[in-house]
Amino acid sequence: MGQRTRLILLLLSIQCLVLTGTANDDYKALISLMDELKNTPPNWVGADPCGGNWEGIVCTNSRVTSIVLTSMNLTGELSGEIQLLSELQTLDLSYNKDITGQLPNSIGNLQKLLNLNLIGCSFFGPIPDAIGNLPQLTILSLNNNSFNGPIPASIGNLSNLYWLDLAENQLSGPIPVSNGFKPGLDMLVHAKHFHLEKNKLSGEIPPQLFNSSMVLIHLILNSNDLTGSIPDTIGLVQTLQVIRFDGNSLSGPVPSSLNSLVNVGELYLSNNKLTGPIPKLNGMNLLKYMDMSNNDFDAPDIPTWFSTLQSLTTIVMENAGLQGPVPVSLFSLPNLQTVVLRNNQLNGTLNISIAYSNQLQLIDLRNNSIVSFINTAGGYNRDLILVDNPVCPKTEVTKIYCVVPQSNNSLYSTTQNNCQPVQCNLDQIPSPNCKCAYPYMGTLFFRAPSFSDLGNVSYYKALEKSLMEYSESAKLPVDSVSLSNPIRDSSMNLELSLEVFPSGQDRFNRTGISRIGFMLSNQNFKPPPDFGPFYFIADPYGHYAGGPKESKKSLSTGIIIGAAAGGAVLLLLLLLAGTYAFRQKRRAERASEQLNPFAHWDPKSSGGIPQLKGARSFSFEELKKYTNKFSEANSIGSGGYGKVYRGTLPAGQLIAIKRAQTESMQGGLEFKTEIELLSRVHHKNLVSLVGFCFDQGEQMLVYEYVPNGTLKDSLSGRSGIRLDWMRRLKVALGAARGLAYLHELANPPIIHRDIKSTNILLDERLNAKVADFGLSKPMGDGEKDHVTTQVKGTMGYLDPEYYMTQQLTEKSDVYSFGVLMLELITARMPIERGKYIVRVVRTAMDRTKVLYNLHEVLDPTIDLQTSPKSLEKIVDLALSCVEESGANRPAMGVVVKMIENIMQLAGLNPDAESASTSESYEVTKENSHHPYSNDGFEYSGVYPNLKIEPH
Template identity: 50%
Template sequence: MGARIPQLIFILIIHFWFSTAQNDDATTLRALKDAWDNTPPNWDDNSDPCSGWDGITCKNSRVTSITLASMGLTGSLTGDIGMLTELQILDLSYNKGLTGSLTPAIGNLKKLTNLILVSCGFSGPLPDTLGNLENLIFLSLNSNGFTGRIPPSIGNMQNLYWLDLADNRLTGSIPVSTGTTPGLDMLVHTKHFHFGRNMLSGPIPQRLFNSNMTLIHLLFENNQLTGTIPNTLGLVKSLEVVRLDRNLLTGNVPSNINRLTGVFEMFLSNNQLTGPVPNLTGLNVVNYLDLSNNTFDPSRVPSWFSSLQSLTTLKMSSTSLVGELPADLFSIPQLQNVDLSDNRLNGTLEIGSSHSNQLQQVNLQNNQIGDFAQRRQYSIELILVDNPICMETGVTDRFCSLPTNTSSSYLTPPNNCVPATCSSSGQVSSPNCQCAYPYTGNLFFRAPSFSDLGNSSVYESLHNAMINSFRRSQLPIDSVSLKNPTKNLDDYLVINLLVFPSGDDRFNRTGILGLGFSLSNQTFKPPAAFGPYFFIGENYDFLQGASGGGHKSSNIGVIVGAVVGGCVLVALLVLAGLYALRQRRRADKATHESSPFALWDKTGASGAVPQLKGAKAFSFEELNKYTNNFSESNNIGTGGYGTVYKASLPNGQLIAIKRAKQGSTQGGIEFKTEIELLSRVHHKNLVSLVGFCFDQGEQMLVYEYIVNGSLKDSLSGKYIVREVKETMDTSKELYNLHEVLDPTIGLTAQLKGLERFVDVALRCVEETGDQRPTMNAVVKEIERIMEVSGLNPNAESGSNSADYPSKGSEHPYTNDSLFAYSGDQFSTNLDPK
């Protein structure tokens, strides 16, 4: 644009321009690598990450997929991830060593469809910028340590299919839309609401449910939800699984809940529900019904129980049932388990001769049953402990003692072979009787439709489905083993999984990445009887086993061999030392070159380009000393970005240090770009940048200190945009901006196109993103203005439109702009479009 473009316009648009200047995905991946340990070995070379790095998929040199499940990664997910604007899939599951907060820069990944961070070590609040991911289909953040509220902005994800925030420490109420604020009720196309095992509180909002929803799984178990079950729940006819158990819900169960005729599993247990036992006539496909541990009105066993002909499991422990049990209750064809313990059932127990042939257990502990008509004929596991029948003198019937084992010792049997004896540590004999190192983890089924854990046929169906799914996905598996199915305290079915490699005794990294993604992304679909699931995988040991042998020889041979071997060993050690030294130097050089700050020395005045002008790189120790350990007495302001401290340099110059708080830091590349920009911009209405600190995980900016009050006070009447708007008169020459424009640009009649520059600049700083033009539109408009004004847009900086890609350009930050050091007092508040 050259020196003839007004500085006013340049200052207003340069921040947008530079913020979109980086799209070098290879550089960004190397920055991410610097933030992680235990990355795959082939990440250590200097090749193009798109040409062979494990877990990385690219298209046209842009990264489209990062899948790194079960790699043993440690570190944090830095803001650099936000630079990968073509990314569609991000899966970092089963890496417990990945810790820290989820960076707000995740919201820049506008093309992301799958965000999967299952069973990592992330913590802190979920960023509101998640709502920017309007193309997201699959969101799994379960089994981490996330805290705070569910962001209402998630309601903007109109394409979302899977939403899993379970097993975290989320608090607060369930957000629903109000006015312009989004909420979860807007997710009418979402099939899965998985919010169990958090600390959510407050009532379930009436507005959460509506007849347009297509939910199939509603999982709110084990929270702290209060109030009544909303009757709007009955409007969601698509529901198949409902888990509201283990909360603090009160009041009557809504009468229209029996409209949910497609429900297979319903859990309302362990609440404080009152009123009559709900009439569930019409739930003809329900398999698993648990209403236990509620304070219903005393009532006889409902006659409609026997109409639920698909029941496998009926649990109504501690629900105030009275009277005798009807014998036809046990004739439901698929019934496996009945638990009516801790009630006031009495009389004579009649199970009848036509009971279900699948019936395994009837638990009637702690009732008032006085007799059992089939005392010598039953074959089921019957529990009558703490009933009058078991209090008679001399009673030894086995139904008067508690079962000793409630789990199953099932293990996938060998495939017509004799299991191998494996000598190496960690090796296991596969179902095909080969010793190998399996990929292991646990499958958690949140709502299985059966309760008979000893039925081997259901595990065989799961085994076969898994084998077929993995092979269809062309994963290098030989066999699969399932073992030790058990129910945990959340009533989840937990099964240990072992997957064995094909053609070798270990998986390579590609094989583990494929397996991990198949399970984290729910590519594998279990049989319907198992219901919704999640998988927690273990890190895999990729080290190759070593084996060797030897032979006897004569003493002379041993001595000669030892001497020769010693000489060879010494020579090899020397060569290895020289090679290691050379490799160390190459590695240090590669690391130095890949660092975002590699070209800067401590003064910021390196001869390399880009060069900082007058900005010094401070160490953390220096700024810590200048602020007296960042004492509160030096605190002069706090904002969304961080805290500002007053300090003094050794030469006596007063400075203001803006220190980013945890969660507001950016990636190294983004921080470097901001500092380069700030060091170039100088204006009478902008405070000057003195230096910066990028040390010990800290990001700080050092500005000149403004003596008279806050920055806002000092710029009263001279914040650039407001001053322009107040002074501007479109009916006069140069829009009446003679007094505002910097005189160095020259205020002559030759200053062509100024008005159009001003119009563009003011549109760039509109309050909301949808009112601001894209960077692409800004660049084209400036080039058109220059052409009309007789300037050559291809000269000098006119080539910038080619240098800085502008497709899809948007301002990447939602935190305070780094132009200001006083936080919210002087925030540019630049929202993304």
């Protein structure tokens, strides 16, 4: 459509709006929304949102009543002019992680708003008090943002609220309750869901929070800073089904009124400071999952009433002061799957010779005082762990139970239906129906599942069936769904990867994505009861099919109206139209640059144009502003590629910007490789790519800022952070998980090719993140075993087999990781004073002696008394990773499981978050001595002909 035609249409449309009155406010609000948000749907053209099929906009009687733009890759801020949409009932911008800024106070003027969903965005600042001015609001989902400050007491005014989700923000202060002068959450008598977990809420749980008028079913307050006792008034809310108080600092006895909550199925009281007797819960006939670990209960016997709870699937009472024998009847509960009673004072004889549940998968009794064991031939043969009990050395029978078993829960993945397997393009994925497509992907988080047997396929099949049945009933464009990789995270949520495949074509259009996203954000889909409450976080989607064509309506009606309304306002309208046209032209120019940032890419020197999946394009001027003109004060590192700068986005998010030097010969290829790979891989142990800049002759990569520097900085003492043995194991596990994801879950698999201590970064909680993918290599369809390629890497970490054959495999990364583990153990550089660390360890070790006789080699700052066995096993694992033949090295998935088992042997939970940030482990550089303090490499000649520039 030409510019002149656009002007005519605009003139006529504005004339129509002048005549029709209030609809003009809707149009002004949407234009303001377009000005503040980038990447709005391309068919937002013309001046009639209701008649022009604007994507995500629903109108009733020519008034905008719904805006649903889930997973649209929107960036920018929400305009305060949103208040002009006086008929708006639904606003859902969920899963747009680059929408930032503060939620405008004017949101409180949307008097007809029913649903407000902003899940997984990046809003920050306080939740405005005006949120309490929305009398019709039924769903308020602001979870997974960065809101801070107190929970507004005004939310108590939302008398129709059904769903309140403020989880995973930075909210602080007390839980507000009413006092006659101000409202509070106790007034939400129609709400069924309080999801307030993973914030910084403090103070006591107010007794007046609960009353008998409430219909609350989910009370989720875990992972806050709550103190005081559990109020007795909780027994007034008879409708409760899920209670999560875990991960706080609650104290005092558990109130007896808890036993009256006969509908509760999941109860989490773990990781508090509760005292007194273990609460009597025999009235909870529907209780399925119970965790009361890590409290200070009076040392009791295992309560006999446990055996009366016929619905129990899971009993977790680790470090709960239990004593006495384990009741024989405990294991006969018909639905029992897991019993974890480790770290108590249980004694006597363990008897599993009578009937036990056929669903029982795990009995963990580590670190107790059990002296004998009875089991019948052909009896219980699943996982039983008796490590660190007196019974262990006594008989041959118990020896098999005196080691921590390998995890035998195979990772579930949806199998293909009865169809012919297909080979797909590089970034397509085969669906369960054997169709290549670009699925809509993300993670389902279940807050309180009733089961603990993650290997039970029937649960996931039921969830898949439920998802498909809902999709069909709602007429969503869904061909099939796939679930995979069930894990329990550090908060004991169940995580499941979800892929939704399109029907009838290989990709979704924006309408399809928006409808599926809304289904999950708005809780329209109800999972099977075993899964409990959930939320969904979507991955960016970058493969939209073409949306509806721009409307080209006849101008005849508009011309008649325009002629009738002409005259006095024509000059003003022309002025408005000219201004609007100029702004639209500028917007179009900017949009064109954003849509094609690689218009000046040179495919000859740097390969084909990068193929991206959702990465954000920054202009040079933006990054110059965010780094204070690339000032030296913001320089945080340098390498062969160029310098790295710290920057700050307008929303306050810190970023790290890797700026290529103009003389960097490999910069173009590395730049292309890194943005292509990192734009499509997402894992908590991989550094996230925020975006890139290819502007004004610059090549820059923009990452999340990882505050605690490199692993090498910590091992050498430069960072001032002391890594104790527990944290070194956590670092090893995190790096291994990141690599295993690249090798086994990325599609196609990716070989990093440059694993080393300078490419492992530590975040604020000292979690490891694998970084620097400039040398990484994806495995194509015809390269299932290896890639024949020019040798690249870093001296000391390089796989000798790869160097000799030029055949790169995943086992090359395993070799580098083995060297990295030896570096963690010794705090020595891989090659130091002409000595190669692999050779040094092998020469010095003697497996018949304590710590394998490696005292002179090990880092003296490690407390070797904590768990010498775990250190020996890490040495064994590291040496298996650096076997000369790649075939003899374990896969990274196996390495992950072995490190997890070693951590459990050391009494550590592999999935527990560090209790403190790195700030608790600062030491002065003057007082820290590390053998790794000499930075001068003296190459040993292991690879004498290899020339590798620092990377």
